[in-house]
Amino acid sequence: MDETGLRVGQVAERSGLTVRTLHHYDRLGLVCPSDRTSGGHRLYGPADLERLYIVVGLRELGLSLERVGEVVSGALTVAETLEHQRVALDLQIAALTRARDRVLHAQRADGELDLLELMKEVVMSNTFEQYFDADQIVQLQRRRAEIGEQRIAEVENAWPELMARVDAAIAAGTEPQSEEGRALAGEWAALLEEFHGGDPGLRDSLFRMYEENRSQIETEWSGPSQRQLDFISAAQR
Amino acid sequence: MDETGLRVGQVAERSGLTVRTLHHYDRLGLVCPSDRTSGGHRLYGPADLERLYIVVGLRELGLSLERVGEVVSGALTVAETLEHQRVALDLQIAALTRARDRVLHAQRADGELDLLELMKEVVMSNTFEQYFDADQIVQLQRRRAEIGEQRIAEVENAWPELMARVDAAIAAGTEPQSEEGRALAGEWAALLEEFHGGDPGLRDSLFRMYEENRSQIETEWSGPSQRQLDFISAAQR
DNA sequence: CTTGAAACTGACGTAGCGTCAGGGTCTAGC
DNA sequence: GCTAGACCCTGACGCTACGTCAGTTTCAAG
Numbered sequence: 001m002d003e004t005g006l007r008v009g010q011v012a013e014r015s016g017l018t019v020r021t022l023h024h025y026d027r028l029g030l031v032c033p034s035d036r037t038s039g040g041h042r043l044y045g046p047a048d049l050e051r052l053y054i055v056v057g058l059r060e061l062g063l064s065l066e067r068v069g070e071v072v073s074g075a076l077t078v079a080e081t082l083e084h085q086r087v088a089l090d091l092q093i094a095a096l097t098r099a100r101d102r103v104l105h106a107q108r109a110d111g112e113l114d115l116l117e118l119m120k121e122v123v124m125s126n127t128f129e130q131y132f133d134a135d136q137i138v139q140l141q142r143r144r145a146e147i148g149e150q151r152i153a154e155v156e157n158a159w160p161e162l163m164a165r166v167d168a169a170i171a172a173g174t175e176p177q178s179e180e181g182r183a184l185a186g187e188w189a190a191l192l193e194e195f196h197g198g199d200p201g202l203r204d205s206l207f208r209m210y211e212e213n214r215s216q217i218e219t220e221w222s223g224p225s226q227r228q229l230d231f232i233s234a235a236q237r
Numbered sequence: 238m239d240e241t242g243l244r245v246g247q248v249a250e251r252s253g254l255t256v257r258t259l260h261h262y263d264r265l266g267l268v269c270p271s272d273r274t275s276g277g278h279r280l281y282g283p284a285d286l287e288r289l290y291i292v293v294g295l296r297e298l299g300l301s302l303e304r305v306g307e308v309v310s311g312a313l314t315v316a317e318t319l320e321h322q323r324v325a326l327d328l329q330i331a332a333l334t335r336a337r338d339r340v341l342h343a344q345r346a347d348g349e350l351d352l353l354e355l356m357k358e359v360v361m362s363n364t365f366e367q368y369f370d371a372d373q374i375v376q377l378q379r380r381r382a383e384i385g386e387q388r389i390a391e392v393e394n395a396w397p398e399l400m401a402r403v404d405a406a407i408a409a410g411t412e413p414q415s416e417e418g419r420a421l422a423g424e425w426a427a428l429l430e431e432f433h434g435g436d437p438g439l440r441d442s443l444f445r446m447y448e449e450n451r452s453q454i455e456t457e458w459s460g461p462s463q464r465q466l467d468f469i470s471a472a473q474r
Numbered sequence: 475c476t477t478g479a480a481a482c483t484g485a486c487g488t489a490g491c492g493t494c495a496g497g498g499t500c501t502a503g504c
Numbered sequence: 505g506c507t508a509g510a511c512c513c514t515g516a517c518g519c520t521a522c523g524t525c526a527g528t529t530t531c532a533a534g
Contacts, residue, residue, distance in 0.1 A: 007511080007512075008511090008512070009510095009511065009512080016363075018491080018492085019511095019512085020490095020491060020492065020493085021490085021491065021492095023491095023513090023514090024490070024491060028490095037499080037500085037512095038499095039498075039499045039500075039512085039513085040498085040499080040512080040513060040514095041499070041500080041511085041512055041513075042512085042513090053356060057355040057356055058355075060336065060339060060355075060358075060362075061336055061339050061340050061343065061355075062333065062336035062337075062340070064489075064490090065489075065490070066489090079344075082340055082343055082344050083344070085340050086337065086340045086341065086344070089333055089336055089337040089340065090337065092333055093330060093333045093334060093337065096299065096326055096329055096330045096333065097330060099297065099298055099299035099326055100299075100323065100326040100327065100330065102297060102298050103298050103299070103319055103322050103323045103326065104323065106298065106319055107316075107319050107320070107323070118294040118295075118297075118298075119290060119294055121297075122293070122294055122297050125297075126253070145382060145385070145386055146385055146386045146387060147385050147387075148382070148383055148384050148385025148386075148387075148388065149382055149383045149385075150383060150384075150385075151385065244480080244481075244531095245480090245481070245482095246479095246480065246481080255522080255523080256480090256481080257521095257522060257523065257524085258521080258522065258523095260482090260483090260522095261521070261522055265521095274481095274530080274531085275530095276481085276482085276529075276530045276531075277481080277482065277483095277529085277530080278480085278481055278482075278530070278531080279481080279482090301520075301521090302520080302521070302522095303520090
């Protein structure tokens with residue numbers, strides 16, 4: 001008759017979970033109280049609580065209950081699970097961040113929902129996903145986080161300004177191979193580098209996307225024109 | 238018998254959705270094809286497609302199907318919906334980012350899952366959430382994104398270094414009010430400012446948390462000692 | 475008229491519990 | 505011993521946004 005131990009309600013209060021949740025974990029076999037009263041009420045002992053806290057801790061990492069079960073039972077190695085989870089979280093964060101960016105963009109349309117803008121955004125990001133795989137998108141997201149929003153805004157503002165100066169140089173008849181031309185090409189390359197961070201995979205994907213969607217990017221996204229690209233590539237030779 | 242229009246399969250192919258999804262939207266009343274063949278097959282006209290693309294666009298913003306329905310029916314204002322959605326996405330991103338940080342922290346325990354570390358993390362973030370509300374957590378997250386990870390790492394490394402110099406000053410018998418003492422206090426305030434960004438609400442919450450968990454923070458998180466705090470506050474007077 | 479592809483309408487499954495519904499159990503006070 | 509009130513029990517359905525059969529019917533070409 002050693003009916004010591006906490007009842008569900010008390011465990012719920014201490015752990016911040018609900019009684020229903022504890023029932024759920026019990027049924028799934030995650031945390032089963034090792035004792036019951038004669039009337040069938042659950043009694044949680046110290047070992048049960050320890051297991052419960054392990055489960056809670058793993059859940060805070062965002063693992064599903066199924067994974068948690070596999071980890072506590074030893075069916076999954078911890079290191080591998082953590083690595084998978086990190087990647088999964090990166091992907092989710094990237095997806096949500098893109099949604100947030102789209103919302104911000106739509107909000108700029110001030111009151112009226114600009115469906116055309118929204119569709120352009122959507123088409124754009126779909127195009128984007130054709131050329132960059134999940135890992136690359138996560139990689140880009142990481143770079144953005146490392147660099148910080150201020151620097152990103154600076155770079156985005158720098159592009160039209162640089163493109164204007166390139167246009168001016170072309171109009172003035174500047175030789176691409178001249179010192180001025182090569183300086184412009186250097187700036188151009190530096191801005192590109194801010195995007196792909198020197199990763200050849202990212203750079204190639206970006207270039208392929210550019211090649212295959214040139215006219216659309218030029219007209220709808222005010223990207224660089226063919227003349228500008230020609231000038232820059234001539235200067236880089 | 239003007240049975241023109243696209244069938245579900247064709248619409249699915251063009252929109253990137255599945256046939257099942259189109260059935261689902263039809264049943265929910267979101268996008269109901271305005272025509273059917275005599276045999277009952279769905280026929281989507283141009284107006285239906287337009288409505289479908291609006292729905293798809295709104296879904297890409299992360300809105301639930303219910304919200305999408307309310308927006309397209311005009312029951313919800315667009316501006317308000319977008320603002321709510323932005324906040325909701327911020328909260329989700331913040332939650333996932335915290336989970337990711339915890340995973341990274343657990344991974345540093347190298348192979349062996351350090352449950353004690355994990356529990357400390359969890360307890361810490363629970364403590365944190367007692368003192369900062371959802372808006373403030375989002376605000377902090379935004380600040381971190383703006384500043385960039387490099388700067389954050391710099392600041393985190395700067396703390397122990399500064400604390401060491403303060404200790405040295407105390408050991409050398411430096412007066413808090415001396416020029417050297419006030420310089421240290423200035424650096425101290427600048428590092429704090431990096432955290433709260435000058436927001437008085439954030440600063441007060443942080444101070445309250447510090448006050449009420451002083452011993453724990455000092456021992457488990459190698460935070461500043463009482464002696465150091467006394468020196469700094471004396472120097473600031 | 476046949477045949478293969480495509481479409482139709484249910485209906486169940488998913489993750490992690492919330493939320494009744496319709497009971498028993500525990501315990502303090504009388 | 506009895507009862508009231510608080511607590512606990514075990515089902516069972518609900519929610520999101522579809523995926524995935526299953527069994528039947530329609531379409532379009534030969």
